[in-house]
Amino acid sequence: MTEPFPARLAPHVLSLLRIVTALLFLEHGLSRLFGWPSPIPTPPLFTMYWFAGAIELAGGMLLTLGLFSRAAALIMSGEMAFAYFLSHAPHGFFPILNRGDGAILYCFVFFYIAFAGPGPWSLDAVMSSARGSRGAMQPAA
Known part of the structure; x- marks a missing residue:
């Protein structure tokens, strides 16, 4: 049985997220390090x-590139929790009063990506695919 349409799109929507x-x-x-696009003073x-x-x-x-995605997302999730x-x-x-809702959302989106992976539109997926095809072409010992 074939997957329903939304389920087939889920990996691509994960990449988009x-x-x-x-x-x-x-x-x-x-902005923080270079003052662009918002002129925040450089620390x-x-x-x-x-x-x-x-x-x-x-x-x-x-x-963004989907490179070392799980490790990067885990570190970024930790930074947002901190x-x-x-x-x-x-x-x-309350987050609406302390203006922390953005930090919470970033924290949990990055935490999800750390476990779900980057999705198919990523350099991690390209490298994984290349490793898999290279391994399949080598003769058995």
């Missing part, structure tokens, strides 16, 4: 906010 979320996250890193080198920007920039690029409890939670319990 990964790409869009990563591009939005990348925007935060670019001093090797401070907590500089490391946050570095994770947002590098992780956003890696996840950011929530450090910067948002002290201002109140």
Whole structure:
């Protein structure tokens, strides 16, 4: 029996979710470290906010490409959990009041991607496919 139409699209929608979320996250890193597209003051080198920007920039690029996706997503999820409890939670319990809903959403989307994988539109999938086809062509020992 063939899969229903929505189920067949699910892996591609996962790739789309990964790409869009990563591009939005990348925007935060670019703003924090380079003042573009939003002119956020660049933090001093090797401070907590500089490391946050570095994770947002590098992780956003890696996840957009789908390269080392699970590791990058797990690190980015951790950064967002850390950011929530450090910067948002002290201002109140409810995320709508402490303005932490974005951090929570990023945290759990990245956490999901760390376990679900990047989907078929990723360099990880291309490399996995290349390894699989290379292994199939080698003679048995």
